Amino acid sequence: MSLRFAALGLDHRHIYGMAGNMIAAGAEFVGWWTDGNPGALDGFDKRFPGVPRAMDKAQLLDDPTIDLILISAIPRDRAALAIAAMEAGKDVMVDKPGCTTLEQLEAIKACVARTGRIWSVDFSERFEVPSVTRAAELVAEGAIGKVVQTVGLGPHRLNRPTRPDWFFERKAYGGILTDIASHQIDQFLYFTGATDAEITLASVGNFANPSDPGLQDFGEIALHAPEGHGYIRVDWYTPDALPNWGDGRLTILGTEGYIELRKYVDVGGRDGTDHLVLVNGTRCENIDASDAGLPYFARLAADIRDRTETAMPQAHAFKVMELGLKAQEMAEARA
Template sequence: MTSPLTLGVIGVDHRHIYGQLANMQALGCTCKGWWTEGDPQPAAGFVERFPDVPRVDDRRRLLDDPDIDMILLADIPVRRAERAIEAMRAGKDVMTDKPGCTTLDQLQAIRDCAGETGRIWSIDFSERFEVPAVSHAAKLVADGLIGQVVQTVGLGPHRLNRHMRPGWFFDEAAYGGILTDIASHQIDQFLFFTGSTDAEIVASSVGNFANPGDPGLQDYGEILLRSNEGQGYIRVDWYTPDGLPTWGDGRLTILGTEGYIELRKYVDVAGREGTDHVFLVNGERHEYTQASDAPLPYFANLMNDVRDRTESAMAQAHCFKVMELALRAQAQAIRLGALQ
């Protein structure tokens, strides 16, 4: 195993930065400082969780520091491409929150910069990389327990938590649309589990059905995908009711020719306690596994990739393709409800 990295944080506008940094620190990485524009709501939680990481008054102090290997980004989505390009041109690799960008032009600029600089641009797709149940399911699939994967169904419900949301959350141009944002998780999982390197957006739609007073908010979205290796359906929304004890009942079903796997990632409603519930059914057995002890290899692999210039955490082409498909699905989506 290679030595830990030295990190810098730019942008704490989304709470996902907590998991990005905590998982790297758990591997022994150190963070020399953090910078963010203004005082976004997650900043207080960041200071509480990482009290030993100093705030700096100019992000150039982090970008120009020769000791820093990688920048972690969780800025407002529309600014993430600019921040990532700035970091790569400063000689830093990048781990960014999803979505990594909000337009196809931004994505092309990132592709060009990564190609020119040789830097890594990696998106922490937390609904795969920070969920032990997904690691467990990946092993079951790799072991051939459900045969050839034919389809994935990814459901990404979220709680609105209106009182906690900043203004940019209700501005489509700022967050990129619900398919660009949330559904990038499910596109990543579709490509990963079907072994696809590309896919067709057969159909997509976005809607605003519950929040007509917020015309910039998309509270519903769906995508139908098809590739040479499999099919996929995705539904994402902001409708999680307050009665659920967590932010969303995220689920993934992986259908194979010889069985299927269902993941109830964050809650088993009126069932077993805890997270990371995995159900397997095939020709020999039906079983349940509580998979919260499964490993999360993305972070260690990315650390090694930075040192060794490899692609063990995630192929760069895969990262680009996820965002390309999310952005194309968003661009061609039929607009429903209050968005019409």
């Protein structure tokens, strides 16, 4: 029998990728529930016609045939839903940020320890980007030597008319470092092999949207670990002329070369997505990495079946969110 999953909370469009990729991995989407009628519902119905809406979340949580719960609710509500799902015997894949306070994170850790369930965060800028898959393969092959630094840039388009009220509420989305920068923290830890890091710089600001005091439209973090260094910049400044939502990039510096990913667009003129630049002692080339695959989802399905940690170590998910939350606190204390 295939893995069966349901969704709780459709407040962010990331649910499309979460559900679609689990279906592609062979899982069966059997139901969903959300509070009210968030804007993501229109696109959801088009992508997943025929998947029934439950009368309430208890209908799904009490179904013993459901193995996995996907959560893309308002960020402040994700921790409570995840805990309820794990207490009901389900494993969880949650949209980033997985939680919005350190207190929520501690409650999630306690629930995982108590129930033995999986709490996985879909860091989509790694898990849903084929060029990151190819970069990981090259790093594992030793193509750039030992990784000593990552530089992660996460620009986003504001798309103000489409944003719900909670998007502009600091307590609802958790702050820009907790939210967007969790992607880049994940990639820093993953590519350097670090299991912890010192936050040496953290700042946030609102420079372009003074009428929305709850919005942080700029943030940056610097990280230091024995395994390597990291710099992160995130923002909501993507200009309208760019053909997609953001020119997301990752540079991985090694002792024998470097890799640059232009994940979603190449403003240098190449069509498509997932452009990878590799430079080392024998190679200087552009690689189309769009067919490299997305192994996270099949690995998570296997982890649910086998009770393993091949998709992402549980400690890694906890550490990414811990660092994001602590960086957020540091930045706001200095603001």
